[in-house]
Amino acid sequence: xxxxxxxxxxxxxxxxxxxxxxxxxxxxxxxxxxxxxxxxxxxxxxxxxxxxxxxxxxxxxxxxxxxxxxxxxxxxxxxxxxxxxxxxxxxxxxxxxxxxxxxxxxxxxxxxxxxxxxxxxxxxxxxxxxxxxxxxxxxxxxxxxxxxxxxxxxxxxx
Amino acid sequence: xxxxxxxxxxxxxxxxxxxxxxxxxxxxxxxxxxxxxxxxxxxxxxxxxxxxxxxxxxxxxxxxxxxxxxxxxxxxxxxxxxxxxxxxxxxxxxxxxxxxxxxxxxxxxxxxxxxxxxxxxxxxxxxxxxxxxxxxxxxxxxxxxxxxxxxxxxxxxxxxxxxxxxxxxxxxxxxxxxxxxxxxxxxxxx
Numbered sequence: 001x002x003x004x005x006x007x008x009x010x011x012x013x014x015x016x017x018x019x020x021x022x023x024x025x026x027x028x029x030x031x032x033x034x035x036x037x038x039x040x041x042x043x044x045x046x047x048x049x050x051x052x053x054x055x056x057x058x059x060x061x062x063x064x065x066x067x068x069x070x071x072x073x074x075x076x077x078x079x080x081x082x083x084x085x086x087x088x089x090x091x092x093x094x095x096x097x098x099x100x101x102x103x104x105x106x107x108x109x110x111x112x113x114x115x116x117x118x119x120x121x122x123x124x125x126x127x128x129x130x131x132x133x134x135x136x137x138x139x140x141x142x143x144x145x146x147x148x149x150x151x152x153x154x155x156x157x158x
Numbered sequence: 159x160x161x162x163x164x165x166x167x168x169x170x171x172x173x174x175x176x177x178x179x180x181x182x183x184x185x186x187x188x189x190x191x192x193x194x195x196x197x198x199x200x201x202x203x204x205x206x207x208x209x210x211x212x213x214x215x216x217x218x219x220x221x222x223x224x225x226x227x228x229x230x231x232x233x234x235x236x237x238x239x240x241x242x243x244x245x246x247x248x249x250x251x252x253x254x255x256x257x258x259x260x261x262x263x264x265x266x267x268x269x270x271x272x273x274x275x276x277x278x279x280x281x282x283x284x285x286x287x288x289x290x291x292x293x294x295x296x297x298x299x300x301x302x303x304x305x306x307x308x309x310x311x312x313x314x315x316x317x318x319x320x321x322x323x324x325x326x327x328x329x330x331x332x333x334x335x336x337x338x339x340x341x342x343x344x345x346x347x348x
Binding site for chain 1 (some may be wrong): 185192278301331
């Protein structure tokens with residue numbers, strides 16, 4: 001076993017994942033290799049620092065301080081909810097205002113369309129030929145002429 | 159009162175029940191934060207924040223995992239966020255500013271206690287110079303002594319990855335220490 005394998009096995013041995021056979025090989029290598037012995041000693045020391053250094057523990061009244069913070073947060077929670085709601089409402093109002101403004105700016109009322117006489121008659125559901133039919137039915141040429149004059153005058157009035 | 163009952167009552171806003179949960183887990187949460195940060199006051203603040211986060215997240219706890227594992231997950235994520243946000247500030251802390259002198263065993267001599275304290279500070283400084291993922295796994299395994307399976311669940315990595323990451327983390331920590339102590343290694347036995 002070389003020194004690299006020894007290191008791997010040594011680190012495994014800290015987690016008890018090294019097999020018994022491997023341990024014997026590891027110990028054999030360590031006995032004959034001063035470099036690996038020094039390395040094992042350094043790892044051991046680091047482990048002992050982790051193991052033995054007493055953690056100072058949280059500062060006094062830890063529970064009381066957490067519960068006091070929670071109470072404080074609960075107390076300000078309605079205000080926070082209201083503020084969140086107010087922010088959302090303000091944003092929504094602003095968006096609505098912008099949309100309305102854009103609508104007003106973009107919307108142009110249509111110009112009234114000038115209809116021809118014929119279109120006007122169709123629009124009013126009137127038959128443009130009905131007046132002409134009466135004129136054309138006249139027997140006398142004089143009457144017909146007069147009727148045409150009146151009809152055209154009438155149409156232009158409409 | 160059993161833990162499930164305490165959790166149910168805490169969900170309903172029972173401060174007394176949540177207080178008991180805090181009592182049960184405060185040391186674990188604090189020690190995890192302290193192992194990763196190395197500053198008592200900051201670790202205390204972080205541990206408090208973990209409990210406050212947990213309190214508001216309690217309705218999401220489905221009893222599918224151990225409560226302790228769930229709480230550890232919140233703590234690990236919270237401390238990781240903190241480390242990421244304060245990376246530069248924490249990197250600049252000197253050895254002397256790290257932690258505080260902790261009274262050792264009463265039968266140890268003054269010199270022994272001094273040496274132990276100095277070693278602890280050195281190891282903590284070296285730990286802080288490691289990438290966050292190595293720091294976390296060392297804190298969980300070598301300080302908190304959590305089993306592989308729990309670490310695997312907490313960090314959402316396979317037990318094989320826990321093993322290889324832990325191996326690399328220990329090697330890196332030793333290298334960092336060697337680089338830090340240099341010729342003075344013998345003074346600390348490191």
